[in-house]
Amino acid sequence: MSKYYVNKFLFTVDRDPEYLKRYIEDPKSFVATWEQSIGPKLNDAERSTVNSLTDAEREALVNHDYVALFEMGAHFFLNLTMYIGIYDEPYMTRSGPLSFQREFAAKLQHWRDKDYPSVET
Amino acid sequence: MAQLVATLASTHHPFYLKATTMPPEQQMPQAPEWKRKVEAYRETLAKTKPDILVMIGSDHFHQIFLDNCPQFLIGKAPRYDATFYNEEREFGIPKYVLEGDEAMSRFMHQHLMDQDFDFAFSNELKIDHSIICPIITVRPQNDLPVVPIYTNIFAPPLPSPRRFYNLGRAIRKAIDDYPSDSRVAAIGTGHLSLELGGPRQFMETGPDPVFDRQAIEWLRNGDIEAILDNVTHESMIKSGNATQGFLNFILMLGVAGPENADYVDNLDLFHTMEAYFTWYPKEQAA
Numbered sequence: 001m002s003k004y005y006v007n008k009f010l011f012t013v014d015r016d017p018e019y020l021k022r023y024i025e026d027p028k029s030f031v032a033t034w035e036q037s038i039g040p041k042l043n044d045a046e047r048s049t050v051n052s053l054t055d056a057e058r059e060a061l062v063n064h065d066y067v068a069l070f071e072m073g074a075h076f077f078l079n080l081t082m083y084i085g086i087y088d089e090p091y092m093t094r095s096g097p098l099s100f101q102r103e104f105a106a107k108l109q110h111w112r113d114k115d116y117p118s119v120e121t
Numbered sequence: 122m123a124q125l126v127a128t129l130a131s132t133h134h135p136f137y138l139k140a141t142t143m144p145p146e147q148q149m150p151q152a153p154e155w156k157r158k159v160e161a162y163r164e165t166l167a168k169t170k171p172d173i174l175v176m177i178g179s180d181h182f183h184q185i186f187l188d189n190c191p192q193f194l195i196g197k198a199p200r201y202d203a204t205f206y207n208e209e210r211e212f213g214i215p216k217y218v219l220e221g222d223e224a225m226s227r228f229m230h231q232h233l234m235d236q237d238f239d240f241a242f243s244n245e246l247k248i249d250h251s252i253i254c255p256i257i258t259v260r261p262q263n264d265l266p267v268v269p270i271y272t273n274i275f276a277p278p279l280p281s282p283r284r285f286y287n288l289g290r291a292i293r294k295a296i297d298d299y300p301s302d303s304r305v306a307a308i309g310t311g312h313l314s315l316e317l318g319g320p321r322q323f324m325e326t327g328p329d330p331v332f333d334r335q336a337i338e339w340l341r342n343g344d345i346e347a348i349l350d351n352v353t354h355e356s357m358i359k360s361g362n363a364t365q366g367f368l369n370f371i372l373m374l375g376v377a378g379p380e381n382a383d384y385v386d387n388l389d390l391f392h393t394m395e396a397y398f399t400w401y402p403k404e405q406a407a
């Protein structure tokens with residue numbers, strides 16, 4: 001498991017309009033591209049050989065599965081802001097302000113009175 | 122020596138600007154009251170006529186990430202760009218450029234190091250909404266140089282609540298010792314109970330209204346003993362997964378010293394309690 005690498009995915013994609021667009025349009029192919037050429041990047045010249053996603057992490061990212069990511073201990077802020085970036089507008093148009101955020105919370109209700117998975121990396 | 126003229130500690134709400142500037146017929150019912158409260162709070166700073174703002178906030182994974190994550194960091198740059206693409210997208214916050222004050226940054230960095238706070242520093246720091254929100258709320262004309270300080274409230278393990286308080290005390294001492302005739306205001310933002318990306322987010326109130334009311338009373342009374350007796354990392358997380366933003370309030374109480382606040386206001390918003398505090402140093406309170 002690589003919480004760090006999942007967080008790196010969320011961090012690099014949420015902050016870049018072009019990556020975000022590709023992650024919305026075709027998550028499966030974008031996640032593959034990310035693993036190949038974006039995730040390993042340390043800077044324009046250097047590549048890291050250290051990190052990789054597990055099958056479960058890859059699947060959660062491909063499926064925009066923020067519940068699974070929460071349960072893996074992805075950072076709550078990155079996990080929220082990433083999927084707000086994708087779903088806030090369409091939900092707003094359909095069901096009004098904060099409807100995505102409330103659905104997000106509803107899907108996590110089984111954690112309500114428990115200790116959440118740690119976000120420590 | 123420089124003079125600390127005011128210490129402000131408040132919540133930062135990235136939607137304030139959007140909520141209060143959209144067409145009135147689309148605004149939420151509390152928007153006019155929110156705006157009134159913020160403008161009244163702004164006056165508590167304006168009347169002290171500051172020349173420099175020492176601003177304490179916390180980067181939300183905008184410039185700082187888990188590959189290189191300082192606990193405490195000071196900006197040392199002539200100017201600071203502000204607002205990242207994803208903040209514009211999500212909150213509608215515009216871009217800003219803040220003037221820096223390199224001389225004061227350099228002095229404070231050295232002074233804090235001499236007080237055993239081994240700060241990281243940045244000569245090219247882009248500021249995020251933890252510092253731009255208070256510019257929007259308390260100094261929208263953005264006409265003063267700033268010394269930005271970032272704390273880690275996000276990526277555990279975090280420094281202890283007592284360490285945040287002691288850092289506030291050290292920042293106060295550095296301001297008091299700054300050889301200049303400037304009038305300095307210290308402005309910090311954080312959160313009361315807050316949940317983000319968890320089951321208690323975006324409820325009718327914040328995730329722990331009991332903590333919120335208690336925290337406001339502690340700060341009103343400058344009761345650092347009660348805070349340090351009651352607030353731990355575990356207790357904050359129980360109050361909401363992002364409640365460690367309260368650490369910045371503890372830091373600001375350190376800047377002010379364990380005194381009653383001179384101005385206290387709050388507003389119960391749909392998913393969070395907003396709170397606004399100002400302390401004036403006692404010798405200038407009259």
Ligand SMILES: [Fe+2]
Pocket residue numbers: 133181251366
């Ligand atoms: Fe924040």
